[in-house]
Amino acid sequence: KEIISFGVGDPDLPTPEHIVKACCEAAKKPENHRYPSYEGMLEFREAVAERCKRDYGLSLDPEREIIALIGSKEGIHNFPFAFVNPGDYVLYPDPGYPVYKTSAIFACAKPYAMPLKKENNFLPDLDKIPSEVARKAKIMWINYPNNPTSAIATKDFYREVIDFAQDYNIIVASDEAYSKMTFDDYKAPSFLEVEGAYEVGIVFDSLSKTYNMTGWRIAYAFGNEKIVNGLKKVKTNVDSGVSQIIQEAAIVALTSSQDCIRETLKIYQTRRDLLYSGLRELGLKCEKPKATFYLWVEVPEGKGSIEFATELLDKAGVVCTPGVGFGEHGEGFVRFALTQNEEKIKKALKKMREVM
Ligand SMILES: Cc1ncc(COP(=O)(O)O)c(C=O)c1O
Incomplete structure (x- = not known):
C-alpha cells in the first residue's frame, strides 16, 4: 500500500x-x-x-x-x-x-x-x-x-x-x-x-x-x-x-540573488493552500500558517494525537506527526509538513476523505 x-x-x-x-x-x-x-x-x-x-x-x-x-x-x-x-x-x-x-x-x-x-x-x-x-x-x-x-x-x-x-x-x-x-x-x-x-x-x-x-x-x-x-x-x-x-x-x-527562495516559497504556498483547504473540508481545524512549512492541526474531539495519527496511517496510508512527540502540551494536535508535491497532497486528501 x-x-x-x-x-x-x-x-x-x-x-x-x-x-x-x-x-x-x-x-x-x-x-x-x-x-x-x-x-x-x-x-x-x-x-x-x-x-x-x-x-x-x-x-x-x-x-x-x-x-x-x-x-x-x-x-x-x-x-x-x-x-x-x-x-x-x-x-x-x-x-x-x-x-x-x-x-x-x-x-x-x-x-x-x-x-x-x-x-x-x-x-x-x-x-x-x-x-x-x-x-x-x-x-x-x-x-x-x-x-x-x-x-x-x-x-x-x-x-x-x-x-x-x-x-x-x-x-x-x-x-x-x-x-x-x-x-x-x-x-x-x-x-x-x-x-x-x-x-x-x-x-x-x-x-x-x-x-x-x-x-x-x-x-x-x-x-x-x-x-x-x-x-x-x-x-x-x-x-x-x-x-x-x-x-x-x-x-x-x-x-547572490535571493530569487531562489521566492521560487521555493511559491511552491510551498500552493501546497499550503491545497492542504489547508482540503483538511478544513474534512472538518479538521487548523490555522493557515503565515510561516514555516507546517500545518498544526487539531485532533478530532475525543481522540489522542497518537491514536489519530495511527488511524490515518493504518486506514489512509497518510503519515503525520503526533503533537505529543513535541512535548506533552502538543497533545491534541498533529503536524503536517508540506514536503509532498501537489499531486501527492491531492491523493492523500482523497484517501483521507474515503476513511474519515
Ligand atoms: C526549530 C528548529 N530548529 C533547528 C532545526 C535544526 O536545523 P539544522 O540543524 O538543519 O540547521 C530544526 C530542524 O528541523 C528546527 O525545526
Missing part, C-alpha cells in the same frame, strides 16, 4: 543549482581540503553580516558577533554547555524542537517547559513562570516562526521577553531556522532587531530550510559578543568547524 508522508520537516526540493555549482568549484581548491577555522571563514561571517544588514538592518561585527555552525542543531546542542551549571534551569517551549530540552539534560541543567497554548497564540505566558524558577534560569529558548505550531511572534512579544530576561538575568536564545519561510507578504522580524535584545540575546539561523540545504549541515549564530564567544569556546573543544567547501557554497547562497 502506498504511504504518503507529511512526517519529517525535510524539504523535498533540491538545493538551487548555483549553490551546487559553487560547491563543486570549491571542492577543487586544495586550501579547502585542510582543517577549517573553528569560528568559520571570515568571508562566510561577512556574508552573514551582509545578509543580516539587508534583512534586519543589523550592524554586526563578523569577527566577534557571528559564528558558523554545523547546522543549527549542533549549535543548539552545544549552547547550554557554555552557560549552565548543574541544577540551573533552561526554559524551553513545549511543544517544541526536542533538542532544547535534551541539550539541557545533557548539560546537567533542569529543563523547564513553557507551554505554548492555542488561546495564547502559541506564545509562552511568561507570567506563569514561577519566580524561583526564573531566578535560577540561565537560558530561555524561543522559536518563531515556530516548529511545530507555525505560530509567529510580534516585536511586542520580543519586548516582553527582553524585559523578563533583563529582570532575571537570563540569556535569550532565539532559534530562527524558519525566518525566511514566510507567506502572503509576511516578513518575520528577528529577535535581535528589537531594542535591548543585543544585551541578552543570540540568534540561531540556518541555511537548511531557506535554501533546501538540510543535508549540507551549515548554519550560524549571531548576537551578543560575549554569548557568541561562550558558544565558540565550547565548540573549539568539540568540533573542528564547517567544511570550507560547504562554506564557500553558503557564501554564494547568502550573497
Whole structure:
C-alpha cells in the first residue's frame, strides 16, 4: 500500500543549482581540503553580516558577533554547555524542537517547559513562570516562526521577553531556522532587531530550510559578543568547524540573488493552500500558517494525537506527526509538513476523505 508522508520537516526540493555549482568549484581548491577555522571563514561571517544588514538592518561585527555552525542543531546542542551549571534551569517551549530540552539534560541543567497554548497564540505566558524558577534560569529558548505550531511572534512579544530576561538575568536564545519561510507578504522580524535584545540575546539561523540545504549541515549564530564567544569556546573543544567547501557554497547562497527562495516559497504556498483547504473540508481545524512549512492541526474531539495519527496511517496510508512527540502540551494536535508535491497532497486528501 502506498504511504504518503507529511512526517519529517525535510524539504523535498533540491538545493538551487548555483549553490551546487559553487560547491563543486570549491571542492577543487586544495586550501579547502585542510582543517577549517573553528569560528568559520571570515568571508562566510561577512556574508552573514551582509545578509543580516539587508534583512534586519543589523550592524554586526563578523569577527566577534557571528559564528558558523554545523547546522543549527549542533549549535543548539552545544549552547547550554557554555552557560549552565548543574541544577540551573533552561526554559524551553513545549511543544517544541526536542533538542532544547535534551541539550539541557545533557548539560546537567533542569529543563523547564513553557507551554505554548492555542488561546495564547502559541506564545509562552511568561507570567506563569514561577519566580524561583526564573531566578535560577540561565537560558530561555524561543522559536518563531515556530516548529511545530507555525505560530509567529510580534516585536511586542520580543519586548516582553527582553524585559523578563533583563529582570532575571537570563540569556535569550532565539532559534530562527524558519525566518525566511514566510507567506502572503509576511516578513518575520528577528529577535535581535528589537531594542535591548543585543544585551541578552543570540540568534540561531540556518541555511537548511531557506535554501533546501538540510543535508549540507551549515548554519550560524549571531548576537551578543560575549554569548557568541561562550558558544565558540565550547565548540573549539568539540568540533573542528564547517567544511570550507560547504562554506564557500553558503557564501554564494547568502550573497547572490535571493530569487531562489521566492521560487521555493511559491511552491510551498500552493501546497499550503491545497492542504489547508482540503483538511478544513474534512472538518479538521487548523490555522493557515503565515510561516514555516507546517500545518498544526487539531485532533478530532475525543481522540489522542497518537491514536489519530495511527488511524490515518493504518486506514489512509497518510503519515503525520503526533503533537505529543513535541512535548506533552502538543497533545491534541498533529503536524503536517508540506514536503509532498501537489499531486501527492491531492491523493492523500482523497484517501483521507474515503476513511474519515
Ligand atoms: C526549530 C528548529 N530548529 C533547528 C532545526 C535544526 O536545523 P539544522 O540543524 O538543519 O540547521 C530544526 C530542524 O528541523 C528546527 O525545526
